[in-house]
Amino acid sequence: MEERPQSDLGLGVQQNPPRPATLKRINMRRFLEEIRTRGPSTRAELTRATGVAPPTSSSTIADLLETGWLEQSDDDRATAKGRPGKVFRLASSSTxxxxxxxxxxxxxxxxxxxxxxxxxxxxxxxxxxxxxxxxxxxxxxxxxxxxxxxxxxxxxxxxxxxxxxxxxxxxxxxxxxxxxxxxxxxxxxxxxxxxxxxxxxxxxxxxLCLAEQRLGRAKELSDYAVVDVSSGMGMGVVSGGSYIHGRRGFAGEIGHVTAEPNGQLCGCGNRGCMETVATDTALLNAVCARVGQRLSFEEMTNRIARGNLDIAPELDRTLDYVAIALSSVTNLFNPEAIFLHGRLLDLAPDTMDRLRVKTRARALGPSFEGVQLHRAQGNKxxxxxxxxxxxxxxxxxxxxx
Ligand SMILES: [Zn+2]
CATH class of the missing domain: 3.30.420.40 (ATPase, nucleotide binding domain)
Incomplete structure (x- = not known):
């Protein structure tokens, strides 16, 4: 069987090609994933990292250059033998x-x-x-x-x-x-x-979980949660190295767990959901209700920076609810780390420290032991x-x- 031309940059490739073509594509995928993880690399570095024979490494790189997945960088890099080695990177947007x-x-x-x-x-x-x-x-x-x-x-x-x-x-x-x-x-x-x-x-x-895996401290972790407290509230959980999807992919909706039985109406139709009390939006709504003005989050932040607005009571109450959510995540999933995503974390220099104290007070002691709380480094x-x-x-x- 003839191999399908790869002028389409590899998309739409056959699912079950003959063995040599499959091996070729396995190697192409390995090299791509390796460069995706480690960044621009020389031929020698890729050969070492993947463990393939040098001729296979050369032909795989040639295939990836020809099909447009890789580019050669302008910079050379000194190899272990002291000679300059060409550096290959994933295609930039010009290709x-x-x-x-x-x-x-x-x-x-x-x-x-x-x-x-x-x-x-x-x-x-x-x-x-x-x-x-x-x-x-x-x-x-x-x-x-x-x-x-x-x-x-x-x-x-x-x-x-x-x-x-x-x-x-x-x-x-x-x-x-x-x-x-x-x-x-x-x-x-x-x-x-x-x-x-x-x-x-x-x-x-x-x-957010994918971003944290690629960019942040979650790279080496197999048990962690990312909790989003921005406009809405949600969570992604990785347990034993696998993302928890649930039956239809709807797992992790902690924002729609009830926090106050007779609380505010939530977008989901229920009352008192966690996201009505533990998010950037919830904090902003509480501050606006007190000052009697409709502000954007940026306007609120600017007023705080100019010393024209004190949000200490609302921020403390919001952090209380975020801590209730984090202690629930701790008790339910026993993660190594929880990553938090939200702008309310920037509103005081000690928000993360306060969240640690508040979460420790509510979580089961042994479950919280060793749990790291971090700001998420990735974004959506x-x-x-x-x-x-x-x-x-x-x-x-x-x-x-
Ligand atoms: Zn809800």
Missing amino acids: AMVLGVRIDIDECVIAPSGLDGIPRDAEAKRFPTPKDYDGLLQAIFRHADAYLKPGKGRCLGLGLAVPGLVDEGSGRVAMSPNLHFLDGQPLCTDLQRRLEIEVVCTQEEHA LYGALAGLLDQVFAAVGPRLT
Whole structure:
């Protein structure tokens, strides 16, 4: 059987090619994953890291250069033998690119990236979240289309970080408590049809976990949770090295666990959910209610910085509820670390220390022992790109197990 030409940068490759082709693609995938993890590398470094024979290493790199997955960097690097070695990196956006989109309650952002998955912030576009589903599709299509012009690198796909319950298999949004126009919508399919590129929807907390795995202290951990306390509240849990999806991918919705039986109405329709009392939004709402003015989070932050606003009571109460959530996560999952994502953590220099004290007071002692609380280093946009690239790289070839 003839091998299918790879002018399409490896996408759409055959699923069951003959053995030599399979081996070739396994090696291509290994080299790509190795460079994705370690960054730009020389041939000698890749040969050593993957354990393949030098001729195989050379042919694999040649294949990856020819098909556009890799580029040769302008810089050489001294090898162990003292000779300058060529450095290879994942394709930058001039050759091949991907797009990442973060959908949030008030604002969306779209940014291009090379195959290293690092969003290019200088080229990112931000736009207010449209009020309906068609408006969102049109806005994403319009902004994405601007990156797909001739002369730019070939776009291999678009990854989205989506709030709510996302069926990651089909890309359908089952329910989005703070953006109800997404409920039941086949977001992935609709965008794929319009853009004619690969589209991958990742639930936003899953995106945060992927980002933390790639960028942050979670790289070496097998038991950890990422808790998002920003506009809404959600959680991603990695247990024994595996992300906990639940039956349909809806696990981790700690934001809709009841914290106050007769509390405020939540976007999900219930009352007193944790996200109504333990998020950036909850804190802002509490401060606005006291001062009698509708402020944005930035306006609140600016007033605090100028000394015109004291939010100490509201911040302390919000941290109490965040600690209740964190102690629940500690008791339920016994993680090594919990990573927190949210702007309220920046509102006082000691928020993380206070959260440690408050969480320790509520969690079971042995469960909390040794648990590290960290600020998350990744973000949802980076995680959206990571989710897409996982699928794009998987199309190159099977992973060696
Ligand atoms: Zn709720």
